[in-house]
Amino acid sequence: MKKIVLFVFFISLCVALAACGNSQEINIDDNSENSSLPASPSVTDTPSEPDIPADNIDDMYHAYFTALEDLVQNHIFPDGIDAGEPLGDMSENKFAVYDVDNDGKEELIILYSATITAGMAGYVFAYDDETGALQTELNEFPSLTFYNNGTAKALWSHNQGRAGDFWPYSLYQYNLDSDSYVLVGMVDAWDRNFPGTDTQNNPFPSDIDKSGTGFVYYIMEDGQYDDTHPVDASEYNEWVNVYIGDASEISIQYMDLTEENIAQIKNGL
Structure with a gap:
Protein backbone atom coordinates (compact mmCIF):
# COMPACT_ATOMS: atom_id res chain seq x y z
CA MET A 1 0.00 0.00 0.00
CA LYS A 2 2.82 2.37 0.90
CA LYS A 3 4.50 1.61 -2.42
CA ILE A 4 1.32 2.53 -4.28
CA VAL A 5 0.97 5.82 -2.35
CA LEU A 6 4.64 6.70 -2.97
CA PHE A 7 4.25 5.89 -6.65
CA VAL A 8 1.16 8.13 -6.95
CA PHE A 9 2.96 10.90 -5.06
CA PHE A 10 5.98 10.63 -7.36
CA ILE A 11 3.78 10.87 -10.48
CA SER A 12 1.95 13.94 -9.09
CA LEU A 13 5.25 15.65 -8.26
CA CYS A 14 6.57 15.13 -11.81
CA VAL A 15 3.38 16.56 -13.32
CA ALA A 16 3.58 19.63 -11.06
CA LEU A 17 7.23 20.26 -11.91
CA ALA A 18 6.51 19.93 -15.62
CA ALA A 19 3.67 22.44 -15.35
CA CYS A 20 5.94 24.95 -13.59
CA GLY A 21 8.57 24.53 -16.27
CA ASN A 22 6.05 25.16 -19.05
CA SER A 23 4.68 28.22 -17.23
CA GLN A 24 8.17 29.70 -16.85
CA GLU A 25 8.94 29.15 -20.54
CA ILE A 26 5.74 30.92 -21.59
CA ASN A 27 6.52 33.90 -19.37
CA ILE A 28 9.97 34.28 -20.89
CA ASP A 29 8.55 34.21 -24.40
CA ASP A 30 5.87 36.75 -23.47
CA ASN A 31 8.44 39.15 -22.00
CA SER A 32 10.55 38.80 -25.12
CA GLU A 33 7.65 39.74 -27.35
CA ASN A 34 6.35 42.60 -25.25
CA SER A 35 9.66 44.26 -24.31
CA SER A 36 11.23 46.62 -26.86
CA LEU A 37 14.88 46.26 -27.80
CA PRO A 38 17.20 49.26 -27.42
CA ALA A 39 17.13 51.38 -30.55
CA SER A 40 20.19 51.14 -32.74
CA PRO A 41 22.28 54.31 -32.62
CA SER A 42 21.71 56.47 -35.68
CA VAL A 43 24.53 58.16 -37.53
CA THR A 44 24.15 61.92 -37.47
CA ASP A 45 26.33 64.90 -38.28
CA THR A 46 26.47 66.10 -34.71
CA PRO A 47 29.90 67.36 -33.71
CA SER A 48 32.09 65.46 -31.27
CA GLU A 49 33.13 66.94 -27.96
CA PRO A 50 35.75 69.66 -28.42
CA ASP A 51 39.21 68.08 -28.32
CA ILE A 52 40.85 70.89 -26.36
CA PRO A 53 41.77 71.28 -22.69
CA ALA A 54 38.75 71.95 -20.50
CA ASP A 55 40.20 75.21 -19.18
CA ASN A 56 40.47 76.53 -22.76
CA ILE A 57 36.89 75.77 -23.78
CA ASP A 58 35.49 78.75 -21.89
CA ASP A 59 38.14 80.97 -23.47
CA MET A 60 37.16 79.71 -26.92
CA TYR A 61 33.48 80.40 -26.40
CA HIS A 62 34.27 83.82 -24.96
CA ALA A 63 36.37 84.64 -28.03
CA TYR A 64 33.51 83.62 -30.32
CA PHE A 65 31.05 85.63 -28.24
CA THR A 66 33.26 88.73 -28.34
CA ALA A 67 33.79 88.43 -32.09
CA LEU A 68 30.05 88.23 -32.78
CA GLU A 69 29.33 91.13 -30.42
CA ASP A 70 31.85 93.23 -32.33
CA LEU A 71 30.17 92.28 -35.61
CA VAL A 72 26.70 93.21 -34.37
CA GLN A 73 27.66 96.43 -32.60
CA ASN A 74 30.55 97.73 -34.72
CA HIS A 75 30.05 95.87 -38.02
CA ILE A 76 33.58 94.47 -37.94
CA PHE A 77 34.33 90.89 -38.96
CA PRO A 78 36.65 88.85 -36.71
CA ASP A 79 39.47 89.26 -39.24
CA GLY A 80 39.25 93.06 -38.92
CA ILE A 81 37.45 93.71 -42.23
CA ASP A 82 34.70 96.33 -42.13
CA ALA A 83 31.34 94.69 -42.86
CA GLY A 84 29.68 98.05 -43.55
CA GLU A 85 26.18 99.04 -42.61
CA PRO A 86 23.72 96.18 -43.11
CA LEU A 87 20.97 96.79 -45.67
CA GLY A 88 18.49 94.63 -43.82
CA ASP A 89 18.04 93.59 -40.23
CA MET A 90 21.18 92.19 -38.59
CA SER A 91 19.20 89.11 -37.56
CA GLU A 92 18.98 88.10 -41.23
CA ASN A 93 22.61 87.03 -40.95
CA LYS A 94 23.42 83.59 -39.51
CA PHE A 95 26.05 81.97 -37.34
CA ALA A 96 26.88 78.59 -35.85
CA VAL A 97 29.48 77.02 -33.57
CA TYR A 98 30.27 73.61 -35.02
CA ASP A 99 33.22 71.32 -35.71
CA VAL A 100 32.73 71.68 -39.43
CA ASP A 101 36.23 70.60 -40.47
CA ASN A 102 36.14 67.53 -38.20
CA ASP A 103 39.42 68.35 -36.44
CA GLY A 104 38.00 67.82 -32.95
CA LYS A 105 37.49 71.54 -32.20
CA GLU A 106 34.45 73.69 -32.83
CA GLU A 107 34.70 76.54 -35.31
CA LEU A 108 32.74 79.77 -35.61
CA ILE A 109 30.80 79.96 -38.88
CA ILE A 110 29.35 83.28 -40.04
CA LEU A 111 27.03 83.74 -43.02
CA TYR A 112 26.70 87.48 -43.62
CA SER A 113 24.17 88.28 -46.34
CA ALA A 114 22.19 91.33 -45.15
CA THR A 115 24.17 93.71 -47.33
CA ILE A 116 25.04 94.38 -50.97
CA THR A 117 26.23 91.38 -52.96
CA ALA A 118 29.82 92.61 -52.99
CA GLY A 119 29.84 92.75 -49.19
CA MET A 120 28.35 89.30 -48.54
CA ALA A 121 30.69 86.89 -46.82
CA GLY A 122 30.84 83.36 -45.50
CA TYR A 123 33.49 82.72 -42.86
CA VAL A 124 34.91 79.81 -40.91
CA PHE A 125 37.04 80.86 -37.94
CA ALA A 126 39.12 78.63 -35.67
CA TYR A 127 40.25 79.46 -32.14
CA ASP A 128 44.01 79.44 -31.54
CA ASP A 129 44.67 77.90 -28.11
CA GLU A 130 48.08 79.54 -27.79
CA THR A 131 47.31 83.12 -28.84
CA GLY A 132 43.59 83.26 -28.04
CA ALA A 133 43.01 84.82 -31.46
CA LEU A 134 40.70 83.70 -34.24
CA GLN A 135 42.25 82.30 -37.39
CA THR A 136 40.44 82.48 -40.74
CA GLU A 137 39.99 79.00 -42.19
CA LEU A 138 37.73 80.09 -45.05
CA ASN A 139 36.43 83.37 -46.49
CA GLU A 140 33.97 82.99 -49.33
CA PHE A 141 30.52 83.91 -50.60
CA PRO A 142 27.96 82.80 -47.97
CA SER A 143 26.33 80.10 -50.13
CA LEU A 144 28.38 77.36 -48.48
CA THR A 145 27.94 73.61 -48.32
CA PHE A 146 30.13 71.52 -46.01
CA TYR A 147 30.79 67.78 -46.27
CA ASN A 148 31.84 65.38 -43.54
CA SER A 248 27.58 63.39 -46.77
CA GLU A 249 26.47 66.99 -46.58
CA ILE A 250 26.65 68.31 -43.03
CA SER A 251 23.38 69.65 -41.64
CA ILE A 252 24.24 72.67 -39.52
CA GLN A 253 21.67 74.37 -37.31
CA TYR A 254 22.41 78.05 -37.95
CA MET A 255 21.10 80.70 -35.60
CA ASP A 256 19.95 84.24 -36.34
CA LEU A 257 22.59 86.85 -35.53
CA THR A 258 20.87 88.41 -32.50
CA GLU A 259 22.10 89.50 -29.09
CA GLU A 260 19.96 86.83 -27.46
CA ASN A 261 21.41 84.03 -29.56
CA ILE A 262 24.97 85.31 -29.20
CA ALA A 263 24.57 85.26 -25.42
CA GLN A 264 24.00 81.49 -25.58
CA ILE A 265 27.64 81.00 -26.54
CA LYS A 266 28.64 81.95 -22.99
CA ASN A 267 27.00 78.71 -21.90
CA GLY A 268 28.63 76.71 -24.68
CA LEU A 269 25.41 76.76 -26.72
Whole structure:
Protein backbone atom coordinates (compact mmCIF):
# COMPACT_ATOMS: atom_id res chain seq x y z
CA MET A 1 0.00 0.00 0.00
CA LYS A 2 2.82 2.37 0.90
CA LYS A 3 4.50 1.61 -2.42
CA ILE A 4 1.32 2.53 -4.28
CA VAL A 5 0.97 5.82 -2.35
CA LEU A 6 4.64 6.70 -2.97
CA PHE A 7 4.25 5.89 -6.65
CA VAL A 8 1.16 8.13 -6.95
CA PHE A 9 2.96 10.90 -5.06
CA PHE A 10 5.98 10.63 -7.36
CA ILE A 11 3.78 10.87 -10.48
CA SER A 12 1.95 13.94 -9.09
CA LEU A 13 5.25 15.65 -8.26
CA CYS A 14 6.57 15.13 -11.81
CA VAL A 15 3.38 16.56 -13.32
CA ALA A 16 3.58 19.63 -11.06
CA LEU A 17 7.23 20.26 -11.91
CA ALA A 18 6.51 19.93 -15.62
CA ALA A 19 3.67 22.44 -15.35
CA CYS A 20 5.94 24.95 -13.59
CA GLY A 21 8.57 24.53 -16.27
CA ASN A 22 6.05 25.16 -19.05
CA SER A 23 4.68 28.22 -17.23
CA GLN A 24 8.17 29.70 -16.85
CA GLU A 25 8.94 29.15 -20.54
CA ILE A 26 5.74 30.92 -21.59
CA ASN A 27 6.52 33.90 -19.37
CA ILE A 28 9.97 34.28 -20.89
CA ASP A 29 8.55 34.21 -24.40
CA ASP A 30 5.87 36.75 -23.47
CA ASN A 31 8.44 39.15 -22.00
CA SER A 32 10.55 38.80 -25.12
CA GLU A 33 7.65 39.74 -27.35
CA ASN A 34 6.35 42.60 -25.25
CA SER A 35 9.66 44.26 -24.31
CA SER A 36 11.23 46.62 -26.86
CA LEU A 37 14.88 46.26 -27.80
CA PRO A 38 17.20 49.26 -27.42
CA ALA A 39 17.13 51.38 -30.55
CA SER A 40 20.19 51.14 -32.74
CA PRO A 41 22.28 54.31 -32.62
CA SER A 42 21.71 56.47 -35.68
CA VAL A 43 24.53 58.16 -37.53
CA THR A 44 24.15 61.92 -37.47
CA ASP A 45 26.33 64.90 -38.28
CA THR A 46 26.47 66.10 -34.71
CA PRO A 47 29.90 67.36 -33.71
CA SER A 48 32.09 65.46 -31.27
CA GLU A 49 33.13 66.94 -27.96
CA PRO A 50 35.75 69.66 -28.42
CA ASP A 51 39.21 68.08 -28.32
CA ILE A 52 40.85 70.89 -26.36
CA PRO A 53 41.77 71.28 -22.69
CA ALA A 54 38.75 71.95 -20.50
CA ASP A 55 40.20 75.21 -19.18
CA ASN A 56 40.47 76.53 -22.76
CA ILE A 57 36.89 75.77 -23.78
CA ASP A 58 35.49 78.75 -21.89
CA ASP A 59 38.14 80.97 -23.47
CA MET A 60 37.16 79.71 -26.92
CA TYR A 61 33.48 80.40 -26.40
CA HIS A 62 34.27 83.82 -24.96
CA ALA A 63 36.37 84.64 -28.03
CA TYR A 64 33.51 83.62 -30.32
CA PHE A 65 31.05 85.63 -28.24
CA THR A 66 33.26 88.73 -28.34
CA ALA A 67 33.79 88.43 -32.09
CA LEU A 68 30.05 88.23 -32.78
CA GLU A 69 29.33 91.13 -30.42
CA ASP A 70 31.85 93.23 -32.33
CA LEU A 71 30.17 92.28 -35.61
CA VAL A 72 26.70 93.21 -34.37
CA GLN A 73 27.66 96.43 -32.60
CA ASN A 74 30.55 97.73 -34.72
CA HIS A 75 30.05 95.87 -38.02
CA ILE A 76 33.58 94.47 -37.94
CA PHE A 77 34.33 90.89 -38.96
CA PRO A 78 36.65 88.85 -36.71
CA ASP A 79 39.47 89.26 -39.24
CA GLY A 80 39.25 93.06 -38.92
CA ILE A 81 37.45 93.71 -42.23
CA ASP A 82 34.70 96.33 -42.13
CA ALA A 83 31.34 94.69 -42.86
CA GLY A 84 29.68 98.05 -43.55
CA GLU A 85 26.18 99.04 -42.61
CA PRO A 86 23.72 96.18 -43.11
CA LEU A 87 20.97 96.79 -45.67
CA GLY A 88 18.49 94.63 -43.82
CA ASP A 89 18.04 93.59 -40.23
CA MET A 90 21.18 92.19 -38.59
CA SER A 91 19.20 89.11 -37.56
CA GLU A 92 18.98 88.10 -41.23
CA ASN A 93 22.61 87.03 -40.95
CA LYS A 94 23.42 83.59 -39.51
CA PHE A 95 26.05 81.97 -37.34
CA ALA A 96 26.88 78.59 -35.85
CA VAL A 97 29.48 77.02 -33.57
CA TYR A 98 30.27 73.61 -35.02
CA ASP A 99 33.22 71.32 -35.71
CA VAL A 100 32.73 71.68 -39.43
CA ASP A 101 36.23 70.60 -40.47
CA ASN A 102 36.14 67.53 -38.20
CA ASP A 103 39.42 68.35 -36.44
CA GLY A 104 38.00 67.82 -32.95
CA LYS A 105 37.49 71.54 -32.20
CA GLU A 106 34.45 73.69 -32.83
CA GLU A 107 34.70 76.54 -35.31
CA LEU A 108 32.74 79.77 -35.61
CA ILE A 109 30.80 79.96 -38.88
CA ILE A 110 29.35 83.28 -40.04
CA LEU A 111 27.03 83.74 -43.02
CA TYR A 112 26.70 87.48 -43.62
CA SER A 113 24.17 88.28 -46.34
CA ALA A 114 22.19 91.33 -45.15
CA THR A 115 24.17 93.71 -47.33
CA ILE A 116 25.04 94.38 -50.97
CA THR A 117 26.23 91.38 -52.96
CA ALA A 118 29.82 92.61 -52.99
CA GLY A 119 29.84 92.75 -49.19
CA MET A 120 28.35 89.30 -48.54
CA ALA A 121 30.69 86.89 -46.82
CA GLY A 122 30.84 83.36 -45.50
CA TYR A 123 33.49 82.72 -42.86
CA VAL A 124 34.91 79.81 -40.91
CA PHE A 125 37.04 80.86 -37.94
CA ALA A 126 39.12 78.63 -35.67
CA TYR A 127 40.25 79.46 -32.14
CA ASP A 128 44.01 79.44 -31.54
CA ASP A 129 44.67 77.90 -28.11
CA GLU A 130 48.08 79.54 -27.79
CA THR A 131 47.31 83.12 -28.84
CA GLY A 132 43.59 83.26 -28.04
CA ALA A 133 43.01 84.82 -31.46
CA LEU A 134 40.70 83.70 -34.24
CA GLN A 135 42.25 82.30 -37.39
CA THR A 136 40.44 82.48 -40.74
CA GLU A 137 39.99 79.00 -42.19
CA LEU A 138 37.73 80.09 -45.05
CA ASN A 139 36.43 83.37 -46.49
CA GLU A 140 33.97 82.99 -49.33
CA PHE A 141 30.52 83.91 -50.60
CA PRO A 142 27.96 82.80 -47.97
CA SER A 143 26.33 80.10 -50.13
CA LEU A 144 28.38 77.36 -48.48
CA THR A 145 27.94 73.61 -48.32
CA PHE A 146 30.13 71.52 -46.01
CA TYR A 147 30.79 67.78 -46.27
CA ASN A 148 31.84 65.38 -43.54
CA ASN A 149 35.17 64.60 -45.22
CA GLY A 150 36.47 68.16 -44.94
CA THR A 151 35.33 69.37 -48.36
CA ALA A 152 33.47 72.67 -48.78
CA LYS A 153 31.61 74.04 -51.80
CA ALA A 154 31.09 77.78 -52.26
CA LEU A 155 28.70 78.97 -54.96
CA TRP A 156 29.83 82.03 -56.88
CA SER A 157 28.07 85.31 -56.26
CA HIS A 158 26.93 85.51 -59.90
CA ASN A 159 26.03 83.18 -62.73
CA GLN A 160 26.25 85.43 -65.76
CA GLY A 161 28.01 83.03 -68.10
CA ARG A 162 26.69 80.24 -70.30
CA ALA A 163 26.02 77.70 -67.53
CA GLY A 164 22.22 77.91 -67.60
CA ASP A 165 20.80 76.04 -64.59
CA PHE A 166 24.27 74.96 -63.47
CA TRP A 167 25.61 77.37 -60.84
CA PRO A 168 29.42 77.84 -60.89
CA TYR A 169 31.28 77.15 -57.67
CA SER A 170 34.64 76.87 -55.97
CA LEU A 171 35.67 73.68 -54.18
CA TYR A 172 37.86 73.60 -51.08
CA GLN A 173 39.41 70.86 -48.99
CA TYR A 174 40.44 71.22 -45.36
CA ASN A 175 44.17 70.97 -44.70
CA LEU A 176 45.08 69.97 -41.14
CA ASP A 177 48.65 71.25 -41.34
CA SER A 178 47.61 74.80 -42.20
CA ASP A 179 44.29 74.52 -40.34
CA SER A 180 42.53 76.10 -43.29
CA TYR A 181 40.52 75.29 -46.40
CA VAL A 182 42.62 75.08 -49.56
CA LEU A 183 41.14 75.77 -52.99
CA VAL A 184 41.26 72.65 -55.18
CA GLY A 185 39.40 74.07 -58.15
CA MET A 186 36.69 76.23 -59.66
CA VAL A 187 33.97 74.89 -61.94
CA ASP A 188 31.88 76.58 -64.61
CA ALA A 189 29.81 75.09 -67.43
CA TRP A 190 28.22 75.71 -70.80
CA ASP A 191 24.61 74.74 -71.39
CA ARG A 192 23.97 73.73 -75.01
CA ASN A 193 20.65 75.61 -74.87
CA PHE A 194 22.46 78.86 -74.14
CA PRO A 195 22.78 80.74 -77.44
CA GLY A 196 25.91 82.32 -78.78
CA THR A 197 29.60 81.49 -78.74
CA ASP A 198 32.38 81.41 -76.19
CA THR A 199 35.05 84.07 -75.70
CA GLN A 200 36.93 82.65 -78.71
CA ASN A 201 33.78 82.83 -80.88
CA ASN A 202 33.45 79.05 -80.87
CA PRO A 203 29.99 77.41 -80.91
CA PHE A 204 28.95 74.84 -78.33
CA PRO A 205 31.50 71.99 -78.52
CA SER A 206 29.18 69.06 -79.29
CA ASP A 207 32.19 66.86 -79.98
CA ILE A 208 33.26 67.27 -76.33
CA ASP A 209 29.78 66.42 -75.03
CA LYS A 210 30.27 62.68 -75.56
CA SER A 211 27.86 61.83 -72.72
CA GLY A 212 25.08 63.73 -74.45
CA THR A 213 24.10 65.66 -71.33
CA GLY A 214 23.92 68.99 -73.14
CA PHE A 215 26.61 70.39 -70.84
CA VAL A 216 30.37 70.75 -70.97
CA TYR A 217 32.38 71.84 -67.96
CA TYR A 218 35.41 73.97 -67.21
CA ILE A 219 37.59 72.78 -64.33
CA MET A 220 40.09 75.41 -63.18
CA GLU A 221 42.45 73.92 -60.62
CA ASP A 222 44.87 76.88 -60.55
CA GLY A 223 42.21 79.36 -59.42
CA GLN A 224 42.35 81.33 -62.68
CA TYR A 225 39.29 81.59 -64.90
CA ASP A 226 39.76 79.66 -68.14
CA ASP A 227 37.03 78.60 -70.57
CA THR A 228 39.34 77.27 -73.28
CA HIS A 229 39.42 73.63 -72.15
CA PRO A 230 35.86 72.22 -71.85
CA VAL A 231 35.44 68.62 -70.67
CA ASP A 232 32.67 66.05 -70.89
CA ALA A 233 30.32 65.35 -67.97
CA SER A 234 32.04 62.02 -67.34
CA GLU A 235 35.39 63.73 -66.75
CA TYR A 236 33.76 66.37 -64.58
CA ASN A 237 32.02 63.76 -62.42
CA GLU A 238 35.25 61.83 -62.05
CA TRP A 239 36.99 64.99 -60.83
CA VAL A 240 34.23 65.82 -58.33
CA ASN A 241 34.21 62.29 -56.93
CA VAL A 242 37.88 62.58 -56.04
CA TYR A 243 36.97 65.23 -53.45
CA ILE A 244 33.34 64.54 -52.51
CA GLY A 245 32.79 60.90 -53.42
CA ASP A 246 30.46 59.28 -50.88
CA ALA A 247 30.78 62.12 -48.37
CA SER A 248 27.58 63.39 -46.77
CA GLU A 249 26.47 66.99 -46.58
CA ILE A 250 26.65 68.31 -43.03
CA SER A 251 23.38 69.65 -41.64
CA ILE A 252 24.24 72.67 -39.52
CA GLN A 253 21.67 74.37 -37.31
CA TYR A 254 22.41 78.05 -37.95
CA MET A 255 21.10 80.70 -35.60
CA ASP A 256 19.95 84.24 -36.34
CA LEU A 257 22.59 86.85 -35.53
CA THR A 258 20.87 88.41 -32.50
CA GLU A 259 22.10 89.50 -29.09
CA GLU A 260 19.96 86.83 -27.46
CA ASN A 261 21.41 84.03 -29.56
CA ILE A 262 24.97 85.31 -29.20
CA ALA A 263 24.57 85.26 -25.42
CA GLN A 264 24.00 81.49 -25.58
CA ILE A 265 27.64 81.00 -26.54
CA LYS A 266 28.64 81.95 -22.99
CA ASN A 267 27.00 78.71 -21.90
CA GLY A 268 28.63 76.71 -24.68
CA LEU A 269 25.41 76.76 -26.72
